[in-house]
Structures are given as C-alpha cells and as structure tokens.
Amino acid sequence: MSDYNFAYLDEQTKRMIRRAILKGLAVPGYQVPFASREMPMPYGWGTGGVQVSAAVMVPEDRFKVIDQGADDTTNAVSIRKFFERTAGVETTEETAQASVIQTRHRIPETPLNEDQILVYQVPIPEPLRFLEPRETETRKMHSLEEYGLMHVKLYEDISQHGAIATSYAYPVKVEGRYVMDPSPIPKFDNPKLSGCPAIQLFGAGREQRIYALPPYTRVASLDFEDYPFDPSKADHPCDLCGAEDSYLDEVITDDAGGRMFACSDTDYCRARREAGHAGPRATAQHEEAGA
Amino acid sequence: MQTEALEGGFADAPLEAARAFRAAMGAMARPGRIETLDGATPPAPLSPAAGALILTLCDPDTPVHLAGAHDVPAVRDWIAFHTGAPAAGAEAAEFAVGDWGALQPLDRYRIGTAEYPDRSTTLIVEMTRLETSGALLRGPGIRDSAWLSLPGVDAFRRNAALFPLGRDFFFTCGDKVAALPRSTQVEDG
Numbered sequence: 001m002s003d004y005n006f007a008y009l010d011e012q013t014k015r016m017i018r019r020a021i022l023k024g025l026a027v028p029g030y031q032v033p034f035a036s037r038e039m040p041m042p043y044g045w046g047t048g049g050v051q052v053s054a055a056v057m058v059p060e061d062r063f064k065v066i067d068q069g070a071d072d073t074t075n076a077v078s079i080r081k082f083f084e085r086t087a088g089v090e091t092t093e094e095t096a097q098a099s100v101i102q103t104r105h106r107i108p109e110t111p112l113n114e115d116q117i118l119v120y121q122v123p124i125p126e127p128l129r130f131l132e133p134r135e136t137e138t139r140k141m142h143s144l145e146e147y148g149l150m151h152v153k154l155y156e157d158i159s160q161h162g163a164i165a166t167s168y169a170y171p172v173k174v175e176g177r178y179v180m181d182p183s184p185i186p187k188f189d190n191p192k193l194s195g196c197p198a199i200q201l202f203g204a205g206r207e208q209r210i211y212a213l214p215p216y217t218r219v220a221s222l223d224f225e226d227y228p229f230d231p232s233k234a235d236h237p238c239d240l241c242g243a244e245d246s247y248l249d250e251v252i253t254d255d256a257g258g259r260m261f262a263c264s265d266t267d268y269c270r271a272r273r274e275a276g277h278a279g280p281r282a283t284a285q286h287e288e289a290g291a
Numbered sequence: 292m293q294t295e296a297l298e299g300g301f302a303d304a305p306l307e308a309a310r311a312f313r314a315a316m317g318a319m320a321r322p323g324r325i326e327t328l329d330g331a332t333p334p335a336p337l338s339p340a341a342g343a344l345i346l347t348l349c350d351p352d353t354p355v356h357l358a359g360a361h362d363v364p365a366v367r368d369w370i371a372f373h374t375g376a377p378a379a380g381a382e383a384a385e386f387a388v389g390d391w392g393a394l395q396p397l398d399r400y401r402i403g404t405a406e407y408p409d410r411s412t413t414l415i416v417e418m419t420r421l422e423t424s425g426a427l428l429r430g431p432g433i434r435d436s437a438w439l440s441l442p443g444v445d446a447f448r449r450n451a452a453l454f455p456l457g458r459d460f461f462f463t464c465g466d467k468v469a470a471l472p473r474s475t476q477v478e479d480g
Contacts, residue, residue: 005305006305006306006309007305007309011308014308014312015308015349015350016352018312018315018347018348019348019353020409021316022315022316022319022413022459023409023411023459024409025316025319025432026457026472026474027408027409027454027455027472027473027474028431028474030408030409032409033407033409055312056312056313056316057309058306058310059309139406140406142406143404143405143406144405175430175431178455197434199316212320213431214319214320214321214432214472215321215431215432216432216433217431217432
C-alpha cells in the first residue's frame with residue numbers, strides 16, 4: 001500500500017475527475033469529457049469505472065465489484081484486489097454492506113440505500129453513436145434536444161420485429177432533458193435507475209466521458225404510448241434459489257440441450273439460499289458440488 | 292510572502308482530499324444537505340470549508356477569482372502555494388470565492404455552452420449562517436423537497452431557468468458546506 005498514492009491515481013488526476021463528477025451531477029445525464037488515464041488494465045476492462053471509483057473512494061469505504069451480477073469473475077476479482085492493494089479498503093460481496101459498488105452491466109437486486117454509490121463501467125457512453133458516428137453531430141443533437149432519430153430507430157424495431165428489440169443498453173431520458181445510455185445493463189434493470197436513493201456515476205475510460213445521476217432523479221425508458229416499455233426477463237424462476245423477481249442467466253449444462261436458469265446476481269442468490277429458499281434444481285447442485 | 296501562507300493545508304493530502312470530496316459530492320448530489328468539510332485552516336476571511344474545497348478541487352488548470360474582501364494577499368498567497376491555481380477575473384474563472392454581495396453581478400460568470408454546459412463557473416459563496424430552512428428546493432437529488440438558507444431566490448430561479456446551462460454553487464460557513472446545482476428549482480419557502 002505504501003508503494004502507491006492512495007487509490008493509485010495521482011492527486012491532479014483525481015482533482016480533474018472530481019471536477020467532472022461534480023459537473024455531471026449538476027447536469028444529470030450530460031456526458032462530461034475528462035482526460036482518461038492509462039490504467040494498469042486494458043480498455044474494456046472497466047478503466048472508466050476504476051478511475052471514477054478511485055476518485056470517490058475514502059479509506060473507510062467497503063468496496064464491492066460485480067461483473068454481469070457476479071462477484072467471482074476475473075474482472076470483478078482483479079478490480080477488487082486492485083483497490084485492496086492501492087487504497088487499502090475493505091471489500092465485500094454483500095450488496096447491503098458495501099458503500100461503493102462498481103458494476104459492469106447490472107444493478108444489484110437488493111435495493112440500494114442513500115449511503116451507497118454505484119459506479120458503472122461504460123463501453124460506449126453515446127446513445128446516438130450507432131445512429132450517427134460523428135461526435136460533432138451527436139454533441140449538436142444533444143444540445144438541440146434533437147432525439148427524433150432514436151425514436152425512429154425504436155419505431156423501425158417495432159415495424160420489423162413487432163416489438164422494441166433493444167434488450168440491453170436501452171436508452172433513457174433523464175429529467176425530461178438528456179437521452180442517456182444506461183450502460184449495457186439489461187432493460188430489466190432500467191426501472192431501478194429512476195428514483196434510486198444512491199448516487200449513480202458512469203465512467204467510460206476509452207471514450208473519456210463521465211456522467212451521473214443524483215439520487216431520486218427521474219429516469220424514463222424511451223417508448224411509445226401504444227408500445228409501452230416492457231422490462232422483460234426469462235419467464236422462469238431461478239433454478240437454485242427459486243426467485244421469481246430476479247434477472248436470470250441461462251446456463252448450458254451439457255451438450256444434449258440441457259440448460260438451467262440462475263440469478264445473475266450471485267450475492268442475491270446466495271443470500272436467498274442461505275435463508276432457506278430453494279429452486280427446482282437446488283439439491284442436484286449441492287450433490288454435484290459435493291461429488 | 293509571509294510564512295503563514297505555507298501552513299494550513301491538508302496534513303495528509305490524498306486522504307483528506309478524498310474525504311473532503313466525498314462531503315462536497317454529497318452536498319452537490321443532494322441539494323439542501325449540509326455536510327462537514329474540515330482539515331484545512333486557511334487565512335481569514337476564507338472559511339475552513341471554502342479552504343478545503345479549494346484544496347480539493349483547484350490546481351494549475353483552474354483559474355480562481357477572489358471577490359471583494361477575499362481578494363487579499365494572505366488568501367492569494369495561500370491558494371498559490373497550496374494549489375498553484377492562477378488568479379483570474381470573473382469572466383475567466385472556473386471557481387469564484389467570496390461573499391454573496393461581492394460576487395455580484397452573477398452574469399459575469401460563465402454558464403457553459405449549449406454543446407459543453409460543463410464549462411461553467413462554480414461559485415463558492417461564504418455565508419454567515421447555513422441552515423436547512425428558508426428557500427424551498429426541488430429537483431434531482433431531492434426526494435420530495437428540501438430547504439436551505441439561500442442568500443436570495445430570484446438569482447437562483449433565473450440560474451435554474453438557463454438549464455442545462457448555468458452556474459453551480461457551494462455555500463460555506465465555518466466547516467459546513469451545502470450546494471445548489473443549476474438543476475434545482477428554487478421557490479420562496
């Protein structure tokens with residue numbers, strides 16, 4: 001720990017990021033440019049989230065990292081160890097115990113509280129990027145509140161597929177002003193963005209953007225009156241804990257078409273199983289684990 | 292330069308700046324909430340909270356405007372030594388510090404541009420009292436409504452009408468800080 005400045009980054013970099021975070025909170029949903037640094041991990045591994053976490057972290061924090069809901073994947077484990085080593089913070093896998101949660105592509109199932117900060121890793125912060133590749137143009141479109149193109153895209157989804165086919169990174173409008181990319185969370189998680197008691201910060205390292213949602217910000221998923229937003233999920237309970245209300249991963253179990261559904265949020269699933277809940281295949285899993 | 296300019300900074304800059312930023316961010320994310328911001332002992336008339344904000348947020352990249360009674364050699368030297376931030380006029384400032392009266396008129400400060408609304412001035416307003424009563428606040432960061440002893444209402448209402456452009460405010464009193472971003476709607480309490 002003594003070999004690093006607190007939380008790895010130098011102080012001037014942290015000040016620059018902190019100023020960007022404050023402006024992001026003042027203009028919810030607007031993407032603030034920042035001078036993203038090289039980090040000791042490749043772009044795409046959460047360098048934006050890591051820089052935001054480093055700028056907000058205090059030694060008293062308890063830090064949690066999830067990758068697609070899981071605490072135990074390579075990306076989550078390495079980022080957790082990174083901050084254990086460079087900031088000396090405690091880490092946890094329990095959502096309710098964490099004060100700062102860095103996430104890749106999920107919002108925890110356990111409701112967040114006012115004392116928590118949720119830091120999203122964002123690959124492409126610009127929701128209009130796949131419709132308009134030029135940054136100069138998308139910036140102008142945001143300044144003019146010109147979001148017709150996005151509605152055309154959603155309309156074309158309906159005309160081709162009969163429903164809005166976007167299932168993750170589903171665009172949202174923040175406080176009736178900026179259209180924002182909520183990062184590639186499943187649209188199932190979109191309703192949790194709105195009115196959230198925690199501070200939500202978004203960091204895109206490669207694209208050099210930071211944006212934010214203060215607590216209790218109104219966030220609406222884009223839709224049409226006759227095609228309202230539908231936060232769908234697999235029509236199945238969790239095979240391990242039996243939860244009906246959580247987002248599920250479909251797991252292929254053999255080469256003969258076998259499959260199971262399990263909570264993507266590993267902490268939520270574990271806590272439910274420890275509390276005595278069981279899904280249809282809970283026992284089989286235990287036997288497999290014991291064998 | 293007096294040697295007192297060399298003192299009163301953070302004793303352990305990385306840790307104290309991290310804690311100070313969490314307080315400042317908590318204030319900006321939740322307009323109307325009063326947070327404690329200590330660790331700095333700047334020369335008068337700069338309050339400890341305003342001093343901590345400057346130590347946490349200012350550096351050679353951020354021109355600072357000192358308004359009225361705050362524009363004295365002791366404060367200028369202290370900021371120059373601890374942060375390296377250049378002094379600036381109101382029009383060029385990224386941060387401006389002073390009493391509410393001395394900071395007027397507000398239209399001198401940058402409000403950002405339509406494409407870059409973040410390029411606006413943050414004002415640090417030194418207050419003689421800071422309480423959760425007075426003007427009624429609504430908007431992002433506030434569940435239903437909040438109250439804060441603002442030095443006025445009309446100026447902040449006009450500022451909010453500029454959204455997404457506008458200036459953002461910190462209010463400091465002793466070691467207490469509160470904030471009012473441009474996104475907050477302000478009414479008479």
